[in-house]
Amino acid sequence: MGIILKLEGVKKVYQKAERSVEALRGIDLSINRGELVAVVGPSGSGKTTLLNIIGCLDLPTSGNVIYDGRELGSMNEKELAIYRKENISFIFQSYNLIPVLTVTENVELPMVIERRYGRKEMREKAMEILSAVGLAEMADRFPRELSGGQEQRVAIARALVKDPIVVLADEPTANLDSHTAEEIVELMEKMNEARETTFVFSTHDSLVQRHAHRVVTIRDGLIKADDAITERRVEV
């Protein structure tokens, strides 16, 4: 499998009042297509910043992000928005479903924004992905009527519905109990296998890490370890 994402010397400095905070201090990282990568590290280590930069929600202070051979730094704002819209999906810690839209409407939303599909096709794709995450019977419910695990499943369905190349998940299991967290990661694993979608997710949870192909450990804005999970299992 070829490299889909490559980060070269990525630095990110935040200016807080008169103080500079170095969130990332030179990250070099390559992610292969279809990989399931866990980014781990303590709070404030730079995990979220890394995901935001990969997802073009934030721009690096220096360094390059190369997606499928194309340097993102050379893109203008509009091209970045298109890149994000067509290739990347996000899963958030707090699910962040739109409360006034039903489950189906939430899942359809990325397709509505992309304006690539017809009404009927959108509904079919939404129902297909909702069946895949086991929520077809909840299609007409509103987010407030769902449990946390169900909401995160909907968020996963929303992230996958437009067949993105990369899904970025920032602490997707942080608000869930361990059993549900395991289920969610298993679901991501299943989707990764079935659709060959690249997943990059940040987590604190060691149980969740076990499902990843690779675990990237980040501390103080630097990568401290980058282990293939099979090697780690052998070590253990």
Next chain:
Amino acid sequence: MKEVLRIALRNVLRHRRRALITAITMMVGIGLFIGMDSMLEGVDRMSIENMINLSDSSVRIYTKAYDADRQSLPLENGIADPAAVAAKLASDHRVVASTERTQFVAQVSNYRDATYAVGNVINPVTDARVFTLKDHVVGSFFGTASPGTVDRRVVMGKSLAGKLGLKLGDTVVISARTRYDAQNADDFLIVGLLSTGDPVIDASSFFITYSSANDFLDLGGLVTEMDVSLVKHANLSSMERDASEVALLVGKAFPTLRPYTFQELAKSLIEILKVKRIWTYMIILVILLIAAVGIANSVLMSVYERIREVGVLKALGFRKREVVWMFTFEGIFVGLAGSFLGAVLGILIDWFLVGTGVSLGKSAESVSASAGMAFGSTLYGTWNWGTITFAVLFGLTVALIAGYIPARRAAKMTATAALRFV
């Protein structure tokens, strides 16, 4: 855009109570604005109509020489040939009638106390065609004089009579200088009391006929003014146009005459009405601005509650302008509901004011006195569709701006900043 609309509409429905309170504030503001405008327009119209009907007529004609000194009401410089002027006026299709008058200063007394008043010499028959004094008289508006006797009848303002403790059927002593500057006084029988609502007429005027004045004031048929009644129109501007045209016609035909239109005579009244209206509009504007703040607050609360949602939408690919529209639509929906309800409320208020009116009851006289102008016992409003349209458009504009400003702030946030927002 359809999705943006859907999210906006559902968000409004999700916060029904908040939206409803804002819409009601707006409804009250707009409804009051429409109602107040109707009432003010009605009061203005009634004041001017009363002025035309009771004292000034549509066009008043003096000679230029009299006009120069008319404040002292001299019995000189009269209109040379009133019949020729009347004939000229009668030939114009806009003229309904004309009448002659002569004003003079007099002292009226009940034998013990005396007060100054303005005497009006009139021809009761033609005067009643131009003015509506006859409709406001208790007793008679002269009627028929007893043949073979000297006419000494007077119709007095009710307040003037009251001031002297006089009533219908009593005798009042009128004392005045004649045309040739001799002092004359005589007893006049009060045949009618006027209660018009116009404080000038009611409290300081009396009316006698030319037949009595020719003898009492040595008038010799002197006519110092002519008053003209014109065809009535539904709107004031058409009446103003007619009055100007007729005045111009008279001025051209009789160069020694100085015709005044009612708008010239009521200049100060119209100015006062304008100032009053500006102040009232300011108050209403404040009410509408409060409604605007309500909408802005409502949208602002909605924005702050949903900052993270903005982050998600932006992460999903929503553009800045779509975020702006989403929140702006929320403001517009509330504004639309408020404006529509406000228009309905305003129309209901107008409907009541135009149809039933507000009865002043016994306070009509004191209201007229304190306002310094004549009001009827009932104040009626007028339909003003221009104001209703303006109020609705104003409400929508306010809602649009009030929604847009916080929406723009929300849209300016980056996705990451919005997602970090707690």
